[in-house]
Amino acid sequence: MNETLLNTLKDERERLGLTQAALAERVGVSRKTINTVENGVFVPSTILALKLAAVLERPVEALFRISGSR
Amino acid sequence: MSNVQRADAKGIQRAIICYMMAGVLLLQAIVIRPDQIGSLGRSSMWVATILMAGLCLTPFAGWAVPRGVRRLLNDEGTRQHRMIAMTAAFWATLLSASVITLLNAGANLPVMQIVRLIVTASLGAALVTFATLELRAGR
Numbered sequence: 001m002n003e004t005l006l007n008t009l010k011d012e013r014e015r016l017g018l019t020q021a022a023l024a025e026r027v028g029v030s031r032k033t034i035n036t037v038e039n040g041v042f043v044p045s046t047i048l049a050l051k052l053a054a055v056l057e058r059p060v061e062a063l064f065r066i067s068g069s070r
Numbered sequence: 071m072s073n074v075q076r077a078d079a080k081g082i083q084r085a086i087i088c089y090m091m092a093g094v095l096l097l098q099a100i101v102i103r104p105d106q107i108g109s110l111g112r113s114s115m116w117v118a119t120i121l122m123a124g125l126c127l128t129p130f131a132g133w134a135v136p137r138g139v140r141r142l143l144n145d146e147g148t149r150q151h152r153m154i155a156m157t158a159a160f161w162a163t164l165l166s167a168s169v170i171t172l173l174n175a176g177a178n179l180p181v182m183q184i185v186r187l188i189v190t191a192s193l194g195a196a197l198v199t200f201a202t203l204e205l206r207a208g209r
Contacts (some may be wrong), residue, residue, distance in 0.1 A: 024074045024142075031074050032081060032207035033147030041207070042147055 003068040009038045012056045012063060026055045077142035080135060081204055084126070084143070088201035091123040092194045099190045116186065123193050127155060127200060147207060155200035162195035163188055 013023050020038070024031045029048065036042035037052075044052070053060040098119060102112055125131050129144040166188050174184070 021072065021074045021078075025072055028141075029145040030077050030081065030142045030147060032078070032204065033145050035209070036147055036207045042150060045146055048146060 003066050005040065005043050005064055006067050007037065007040065007064045009034075009052065009056075009063060012058055013038075016056065023052075023055065027051045073136075073138045073142055076135075076139045078208060080132065080139060080143055081148075081208060084131065085201040085204040088126050088197040088204075091119070091126055092197040092201070094119055095123055095190050095194050095197075099187060102186075113182075120189060120193065123197060127152060127196055148204070151200055151203040151207070154203060155196040158199040159192045159196035163192040166191035 013020070018026075020034045021031045024034045027034070027048065028051070033042065033044075033048075037044050037048075049060050049064060053063055056063065098116055102116065129140075132140045132143050135143065170179070170184055170187060
């Protein structure tokens with residue numbers, strides 16, 4: 001089974017008019033980490049996912065979903 | 071300038087230093103002849119390079135930058151890059167050791183030369199992998 005984590009981080013960030021750097025500042029990580037999460041390169045920890053959800057005012061499941069193919 | 075911007079700039083600097091250290095390691099592997107390995111000067115220079123290259127891969131490398139920036143420079147994204155770099159080092163060690171074992175069958179290279187080649191391959195792979203991942207993440 002091949003599962004990937006999809007996210008709507010970029011859309012939600014842009015909805016609030018935030019740049020990657022501004023979101024990174026609020027969450028307490030580097031801009032690189034935000035960039036890699038947005039591009040699906042890096043799967044964030046639960047703590048980071050919860051922080052992102054809090055800053056973007058969305059539930060975690062609205063930001064991230066699993067796309068699986070068997 | 072915010073901490074995030076400072077961390078971005080420092081991250082690029084760190085990646086460039088990693089590439090440079092990998093280059094220095096490779097250069098030393100090429101320039102230092104097997105008969106020079108025993109000399110104290112050459113050996114100390116090599117050990118110093120190895121320690122500096124190793125330090126580049128640790129979170130302690132940014133001890134001089136403010137704590138807030140240092141925290142961003144070693145966040146979970148960077149920690150994952152470090153982990154991938156260590157995996158690359160592991161495979162480079164296995165591969166280089168296998169190649170040397172095969173090629174050294176009749177040559178009998180000195181032990182120090184073999185150690186030097188394996189450590190160079192291992193650290194070089196880790197440095198290049200880490201630097202590439204860090205620069206790619208910033209794009």
